[in-house]
Amino acid sequence: MSRKVPNFQQPTTDHTADVVIAGSDENDTRAQQLALSTNLPVVQGDAIATARYCLLWINDKLVLRDKTTSQINDICVDFSEGRQRHRQQFGGGQGQPLARAVNIKGSHQPHICDGTGGLGADAYVFATLGAEVTILERSIVVHALLADGLRRARDHPETSAIAQRITAYPADTCKLPDSWPCNTKPAIIYLDPMYPRTRKNAAAKKGMQTLQRLLPHDTDERALLNAAISTATQRVVVKRPLKASPLPGPTCVGFIRSPNTRYDLYRGRG
Numbered sequence: 001m002s003r004k005v006p007n008f009q010q011p012t013t014d015h016t017a018d019v020v021i022a023g024s025d026e027n028d029t030r031a032q033q034l035a036l037s038t039n040l041p042v043v044q045g046d047a048i049a050t051a052r053y054c055l056l057w058i059n060d061k062l063v064l065r066d067k068t069t070s071q072i073n074d075i076c077v078d079f080s081e082g083r084q085r086h087r088q089q090f091g092g093g094q095g096q097p098l099a100r101a102v103n104i105k106g107s108h109q110p111h112i113c114d115g116t117g118g119l120g121a122d123a124y125v126f127a128t129l130g131a132e133v134t135i136l137e138r139s140i141v142v143h144a145l146l147a148d149g150l151r152r153a154r155d156h157p158e159t160s161a162i163a164q165r166i167t168a169y170p171a172d173t174c175k176l177p178d179s180w181p182c183n184t185k186p187a188i189i190y191l192d193p194m195y196p197r198t199r200k201n202a203a204a205k206k207g208m209q210t211l212q213r214l215l216p217h218d219t220d221e222r223a224l225l226n227a228a229i230s231t232a233t234q235r236v237v238v239k240r241p242l243k244a245s246p247l248p249g250p251t252c253v254g255f256i257r258s259p260n261t262r263y264d265l266y267r268g269r270g
């Protein structure tokens, strides 16, 4: 698939005032390179101790440390860890509701854009099933974690072929179709906007709880859906909690259910 030179609007960075990069010393080139690509400050010593969120490397993994809670709360992207591997082996292949929602069928492999990339778990499932995936993620902090996870996955013999099918960009999906980075528009755009945090879903996985605390609450769901519909050539899929109302905007043309989740389907007009 050919790619054109991306012409992105700067993704949202509101939340980054609370995030620092922990540098081991002033010559820490890895930290300096991350600072260049994210515009986040590199700090040392006491400034690390007082930061609310800190990006640091542990055994070659880029980790986001959430220091706003008393529990140890580190998140990183690791496609070879148990949960992801379990999902790969036992997730149900092409028969699983997620695969049916994005229309992966037999040898039919649509180009999928994951327009709300997050930590890349759903995108990795699409790539595991053989699809080419373009991820857009507007948080530069989350994108940095994702890019680091993909770098390690490309270097690992078990995950390399899958990770080669994924490309991640720091970009705001609401700015589509103008900022679409490839020459050909995607057949499918998949959206998984953050659910509002309620008592009922407070048991969200640790990583997702940290993202819920760190990231601004999504208030532009209508714009997100409209931008996706005007870009995808075949279908837009929106992941929702089973009983939640659909996103505001156009009416969906169908849905696919799984025990806890509903995938709302919209016709693409790209």
Ligand SMILES: C[S@@+](CC[C@H](N)C(=O)[O-])C[C@H]1O[C@@H](n2cnc3c(N)ncnc32)[C@H](O)[C@@H]1O
Pocket: 115, 116, 117, 118, 119, 120, 121, 122, 123, 136, 137, 138, 139, 142, 171, 172, 173, 174, 192, 193, 194, 195, 211, 215, 218, 224
């Ligand atoms: C619930 S998480 C997605 C989780 C993801 N499906 C996974 O499997 O890890 C939502 C993500 O969407 C991102 N996001 C929200 N609105 C966006 C937008 N307009 N453009 C790009 N990313 C967006 C947020 O920054 C957040 O990382």
